[in-house]
Amino acid sequence: MSLTLTLVIVAGFLAVLYGILQTASLLRASPGNARMQEIAAAIQEGAQAYLRRQYTAIAIVGVVVLIAVAILIGPLAxxxxxxxxxxxxxxxxxxxxxxVRANVRTAQAASESLERGLSLAFRSGAVTGMLVAGFALIGVAGYYGVLTGPLGLENTSRDVVDSLVALGFGASLISIFARLGGGIFTKGADVG
Structure with missing residues (x-):
């Protein structure tokens, strides 16, 4: 594996590590008074129900697409x-x-000072961004490294290109599903 590829993967892991450390820092912040925590618990419960239902539907569609990709393009894709x-x-x-957990902490921090509220809000938003970027770097560079390293494929071969395009399509499955078809599986739950 080349030095450049290794550095890209290390950068991905550093982004994920940043996300983990920021999450730990956010969760140490005050969640506010009892009423704020009660409201936050209800929001968390709703968010978990939404995620469970949405991800179940996405998994069903994902398995169907996975089988189609395996048959039509190949196992590497x-x-x-x-x-x-x-x-x-x-x-x-x-x-x-x-x-969801950062929201109540941001509200509490904002009640103490605008600076604290904005700082906490910015850091909590950065967590998701860093996780997305980190996982993307790890996934793309890592799989490319496996394809061109241990599997011995040429970096410009059709198998490598198809596999990386399929990786990108898989990564976009959630946003595509949520925009186009998610409501089919979540009707009546007020989460579609």
């Missing part, structure tokens, strides 16, 4: 699709849970 979908799903899931 199917693996790329799965990597992209799993990492994107993990970033989205973690981002939602962190954002």
């Amino acid at each position: 199917a693996v790329g699709f799965a990597i992209g979908a799993i990492l994107s799903g993990a970033a989205g899931f973690a981002g939602m849970l962190i954002s």
Whole structure:
């Protein structure tokens, strides 16, 4: 594996580490008074119900697409699709849970001072961004490294290109699904 590729993967892990450290810092902040915590708990419960329902539907569609990609394009592309979908799903899931927990802490910090509230809000938003960027770097560079390293494929081969395009498609599955078809599976739950 080249030095450049290794540095890209290390940068991805550093971004994820930053997200983890910021999350730990955010969760140490005051969650406010009992009433604020009660409201926050209800919001967290709703967010978890939404995520459970949405991700179940996405998994069903994802498996169908995964099978189609494996049959039509090949197993390497199917693996790329799965990597992209799993990492994107993990970033989205973690981002939602962190954002929901950060909201009450941001409200409490803002009641103390505008500077504290803005700082906490900015840091909580940065967590999701860093997780998305970190997982993307790890997924793309890592899979490229496997394809061109241990599997011995030429970096410009059709298998490498198809596999990385499929990885990108898998990573975008959640946003595509949410915009186009998510409501089909969530009707009646007020979460579509």
